[in-house]
Amino acid sequence: MSRGSPRGGRGRGRGGDRPMVPPAEFRSYYGRPIVRPPVWHHDIAAYLFTGGLAAGSALLAAGGDATGRPALRRAGRVTALGALVASTYFLINDLGRPARFHHMLRVAKPTSPMSMGTWILSAFGAAAGVSAVAEAAPLLPGPLRRLLPPLGTAGQYGAAVLAPALATYTAVLLADTATPSWHAAYPELPLIFGGSALASGAGVGLIAAPPSEAGPARRMAVLGAAFELYGAHRVETTKGILSEPYTRGRAGRWLRAGRALTVLGVAGAVLGRRSRVVSALSGASLLAASLATRFGVFDGGVASAADPKYTVIPQRERLARRAEDGQPVRDPRAT
Structure with missing residues (x-):
């Protein structure tokens, strides 16, 4: 047998044993x-x-109440309840039957x-509901008019305490799912x-709120935009191939729109602090940016699960x- 014979699938040369079969490319059954x-x-x-x-x-309402800005408090309380009702509707609609939401309350699994x-x-929802109803206290009879404001304040701050967890x-x-681009972005998604x-x-x-009362909202806008833009930038640039679904297709368009609207909203909030019209347009831009960001993250994850390369290549x-580090490697195809 010659020195360079490929018998057994290997050849011995100056560099030692060399595999003669090229690395297999990723693929799945029927794609x-x-x-x-x-x-x-x-x-x-x-x-x-x-x-x-x-x-x-809810955080806006608490900030408005703590700093004596009733317009912020009222807007925050009412919007918190309205958005929560909408959120519950969307969740139950996706579950298919309202009873499924009730069934999830049978146990608490940390x-x-x-x-x-x-x-x-x-x-x-309970806390936000009480605080929103309290805004109607001036229209109610005497006993309720006196009782609701303290309950509303307690509910408002209770909702504010729960707000970071809800967000x-x-x-x-x-x-926590196996969806590749969501799972890879676990440090940045929160x-x-x-x-x-x-x-x-x-x-x-x-x-x-009028511009004279909107100071806390402007500061919230700057802080929230900084967190959102930094996290989105890391998701789009630091996850290797798993960043691709966030930069391409529909998800990429959503996230680029969200980034542009966020920048416009913050700029308007800071530069247009004396104009009610500019402030309102800035607020609308920030709301649209938040919507676009959530849809972009959602679509990016769905796209990563649909293409097998985002599972196999990583x-x-x-x-x-692991092989380079000398750690034991188990072929994932082994059963």
């Missing part, structure tokens, strides 16, 4: 997805937006984002969703890194 794509529809994307809006509005989210949503638990819910919630709540304040990269 079908390897992980199951999310069964959620765009009702869930709307649910992500309205839940964040409810959380941001390791389940869905279970914890259901309880957070319910507790927030970010949906990010944990997405990242930052994006929390920032988006702040920005949308600020948008409500900029629309509803998996092989992880196996290669």
